[in-house]
Structures are given as structure tokens and as C-alpha cells.
Amino acid sequence: MQWLELSVTVDTEAVESVAELFAQYGYNGGVAVEEAIIPSLDSPEYQIDTNKPVIVRTYVQANEQAADAQTHIERGLWVLGMMRPVGELQIKAIAEEDWANAWKEHYRTHRIGKRFVIVPSWLEHEPVANDVVLNLDPGMAFGTGLHPTTQLCLELMELIEFNNTTVLDLGCGSGILAVGAAKLGSQRVLALDTDPIAVEATAENARINHSAELVTALEGSLGDAPLEHWLGWEGAQLGTPQSYRHHNEFDVILANILAKVHVVLGNDYLAALKPGGVLITSGIINEREADVVAAFEAVGLEQVERRTQGDWVAFTHRKPV
Numbered sequence: 609m610q611w612l613e614l615s616v617t618v619d620t621e622a623v624e625s626v627a628e629l630f631a632q633y634g635y636n637g638g639v640a641v642e643e644a645i646i647p648s649l650d651s652p653e654y655q656i657d658t659n660k661p662v663i664v665r666t667y668v669q670a671n672e673q674a675a676d677a678q679t680h681i682e683r684g685l686w687v688l689g690m691m692r693p694v695g696e697l698q699i700k701a702i703a704e705e706d707w708a709n710a711w712k713e714h715y716r717t718h719r720i721g722k723r724f725v726i727v728p729s730w731l732e733h734e735p736v737a738n739d740v741v742l743n744l745d746p747g748m749a750f751g752t753g754l755h756p757t758t759q760l761c762l763e764l765m766e767l768i769e770f771n772n773t774t775v776l777d778l779g780c781g782s783g784i785l786a787v788g789a790a791k792l793g794s795q796r797v798l799a800l801d802t803d804p805i806a807v808e809a810t811a812e813n814a815r816i817n818h819s820a821e822l823v824t825a826l827e828g829s830l831g832d833a834p835l836e837h838w839l840g841w842e843g844a845q846l847g848t849p850q851s852y853r854h855h856n857e858f859d860v861i862l863a864n865i866l867a868k869v870h871v872v873l874g875n876d877y878l879a880a881l882k883p884g885g886v887l888i889t890s891g892i893i894n895e896r897e898a899d900v901v902a903a904f905e906a907v908g909l910e911q912v913e914r915r916t917q918g919d920w921v922a923f924t925h926r927k928p929v
């Protein structure tokens with residue numbers, strides 16, 4: 609059996625979208641991401657160089673479907689190329705015996721913030737004191753820890769207390785934040801996403817990270833949209849997209865979604881938080897920052913922190929006691 613390696617060089621902002629496209633057509637949804645690194649001179653530790661381009665790869669079997677996959681990927685890259693700089697698709701033939709490990713070679717352990725370490729399941733990591741290890745494999749759901757919006761959330765999470773908290777992760781994607789919260793000491797984490805693939809990925813990642821008892825992943829959202837339903841945590845049903853209302857229930861809400869969703873949800877965030885509760889929002893492109901600030905101010909949420917990375921902004925707000 610022969611394999612084809614399809615690869616493209618993109619900037620860090622485009623990695624998640626290209627990885628999602630490759631996962632749709634690559635063998636078993638497998639995608640490998642190779643970031644540029646800045647090695648440390650005196651230890652095996654290194655940092656990701658977010659200013660340098662990233663290579664995204666996937667593999668397909670060299671059979672009659674390969675041309676189809678290639679055409680779909682080329683079309684998808686063309687569309688993405690209108691928004692971000694995307695290189696040309698490179699194609700290389702690989703023999704069966706080289707393929708089994710080829711894609712894993714490009715995946716590394718990487719650190720985010722001061723404590724989080726993202727480790728692919730086939731790699732070993734010897735944690736040092738205070739490390740919070742998240743075992744995450746590349747998959748179809750957003751959230752491998754590479755996107756600036758996810759990194760900003762994890763960095764802000766390090767600044768707050770999670771011990772014995774009840775947490776909502778809205779727009780959980782891969783579950784990276786939900787699992788992160790569980791590992792930081794949360795007692796219960798409700799992870800919601802409107803995308804069933806994300807719900808599945810979160811449940812699986814919670815299991816891999818021995819956090820399945822703490823993390824409940826459900827298809828749905830918060831507030832009135834898209835469907836009006838009152839369903840408490842315990843009564844939640846899997847299967848249909850629901851919209852959950854919560855009152856004074858969460859110590860922490862984590863929401864890495866677009867600015868336009870945050871603007872609509874101001875009142876729902878406020879209602880769902882306990883007095884003194886903390887809201888971390890990310891996914892806010894800088895042109896929409898003022899809208900989010902105004903929406904949260906209007907409902908009485910107090911801004912505590914603001915962080916930026918590239919064009920992205922993230923906030924920590926608090927509900928008054």
C-alpha cells in the first residue's frame with residue numbers, strides 16, 4: 609500500500625481551519641501540525657515560535673479516492689486562502705512502512721501559559737511541579753491548544769481559583785478548557801457545544817484525561833437561543849440541541865466563542881453565574897472588542913483582566929457579590 613502525504617504551510621491563525629479541512633478528507637481524520645520552535649540552550653524544554661509559519665499534514669491512501677480528497681482539499685484551501693495566507697498544497701508519496709509513524713513525528717508536547725502542558729497520547733511527559741498535563745490528540749473538534757483564542761483562555765484560567773468550583777464551558781470544542789478546569793480542581797464541569805462532534809470529542813478527551821466523572825458534555829447552548837427550554841443540569845437530555853438556562857449556578861464560566869455570541873449572551877452569563885462568579889471570554893477579534901465591553905458593562909459585569917494575542921482579545925469579568 610502506498611500513501612500520499614498532503615501538506616501545506618500556513619500562519620498560526622489558519623492552523624485550526626486547515627486542520628479541520630484536512631481532518632475531513634485525511635485517513636481516519638488524522639492531522640499532524642508542525643510548529644516552529646525556539647529550543648532552550650540548557651534543557652529539553654522549548655517554546656513554540658508563534659511568529660513563524662506552521663506545516664499542516666494529512667495522509668490519504670494512494671487509491672482511486674485520493675484524487676477526490678486532493679480536489680476537495682485544494683478547493684477548501686482556495687477558500688481559506690481568501691482570508692489568510694495559505695501556501696500551495698504539497699504532495700509526496702510514502703511507503704506503508706514509513707507512514708505508520710510519519711504523521712506522529714511532527715506532533716510535539718507544548719506548553720501554554722505557566723502550567724498547562726499539551727501532550728499527544730503517544731508521547732511521554734515527565735511533569736515538573738505544578739504542571740497541569742492535558743492529553744489531547746489531534747481530532748476534528750476545534751481546540752488543540754494551538755489557536756491564540758484557546759491559549760488566552762488557558763492563560764486567564766491560571767489566574768483564578770478552581771478548587772471545588774462548578775464550571776460551565778460554553779463552546780467546548782475538543783474539551784480542552786473543560787478538562788483543564790477539572791485538572792485545576794473543579795468539582796463539576798458542564799461542557800456545552802452546538803456541534804455533536806465537539807460533544808463527542810470532549811467526552812472522549814475527558815475519559816483519556818481521567819476526568820470523565822467530573823465533566824458532563826452535552827449538545828446545546830446557553831440562554832434563549834436557539835431553542836427555548838428550561839432544563840436543569842440533572843434533567844439534561846443528550847441528542848437534541850437544547851438551550852439551557854441556569855441561575856446562580858456556576859462559579860466559573862469559560863466561553864471561547866465569537867464576539868457576536870458574547871454580545872447576545874451578556875444577561876445569560878450574568879444569570880448563570882453565582883454572585884462573585886468569574887466569566888472568561890475569548891474569541892473576540894479586536895474590531896469587535898468595544899461591542900463586548902459595552903454589552904458586559906450594560907449588564908453589570910465587572911472587568912478584571914484583559915489579554916491580547918495578535919488580533920485576538922480575551923477578558924475576565926466578575927459578577928458583583
Ligand SMILES: C[S@@+](CC[C@H](N)C(=O)[O-])C[C@H]1O[C@@H](n2cnc3c(N)ncnc32)[C@H](O)[C@@H]1O
Nearest residue numbers: 750751758779780781801802803806829864865
Ligand atoms: C473557538 S471554538 C472553542 C473550542 C474550545 N473551547 C477552545 O477554547 O479551544 C468555539 C466552539 O463553540 C461552538 N459554538 C459556536 N456557537 C455556539 C453557541 N451559540 N453555543 C454553544 N457552542 C457554540 C463551536 O461549535 C466550537 O466548537
